[in-house]
Amino acid sequence: SRMKFHFYGGADVPEWFFAETAVLAKISSVRTKLICRQILLKLTGKDINYEKLEKLTTSKRLNFTRSDTKAIIAGLEFILENAAKHNIDVEVLGQELMQLGLPQDTSSAICKGYSEKKEDMRAHFLKESLKLPQLASCQWRVDYLISSSDVKTLNKPSVRLNLKLDKKDVDGDEEIVFELTADKLRVLANELKVAKTLLANLQ
Secondary structure (H helix, E strand, O other): OOOOOOOHOOEEHHHHHHHHOOOOOOOOOOHHHHHHHHHHHHHHHOOOOHHHHHHHHOOOOOEEEEHHHHHHHHHHHHHHHHHHHHOOOHHHHHHHHHOOOHHHHHHHHHHHHHHHHHHHHHHHHHHHHHHOEEEEEEEEEEEEEEEOOOOOOEEEEEEEOOOOOHHHHHHOOOOEEEEEEEEHHHHHHHHHHHHHHHHHHHO
16 A cells, blocks of 8 residues: 555545656755745745746756646645645655655755745635635615504514625625514624634634
8 A cells, every 4th residue: 555644634645746756856956945935925825926937947957848847836736735734744744755755955945935834825725715705885774664465563673784795706696685673683793793703713
């Protein structure tokens, strides 16, 4: 059976990844560090400089093909992303990278970038996993219902809520309109307060 790796959640790494590590083993630790720096921008929600990344993954001396370039980027992104998601200790990551056949200086270069940006990556992943449509505006109106076709005398207030969602976060309708009783509004307000507290405690 194949080895299990903590940085991949204690599972076997996929077959394709072994081909990537063979290419990674060919590049210098300095080049590895600089490539990692660009990939870490992407993994922390920042803009990546693809032109710079292209230059870093092109080597006349090593005669890298387009396939090799993709392998380098995919391999490093796989390592950094999975290690951060599984909250792996940097020493453990270094040992496992060498078990995969990467030279010590290359492993150290990857681990240095990982160590510096681990918490930023985890914060970004958490933000992305909890991403909900942003509320652009909230309008409300209270109607006092005196009677209806079903009941002659009601004398109860009814609240009409109109929620508008940010267009960039929504695939379907961007406007939600609904009515609820005063009691249901109180329940909704209380549940939203509880949810807000829980989310604050996660950060």
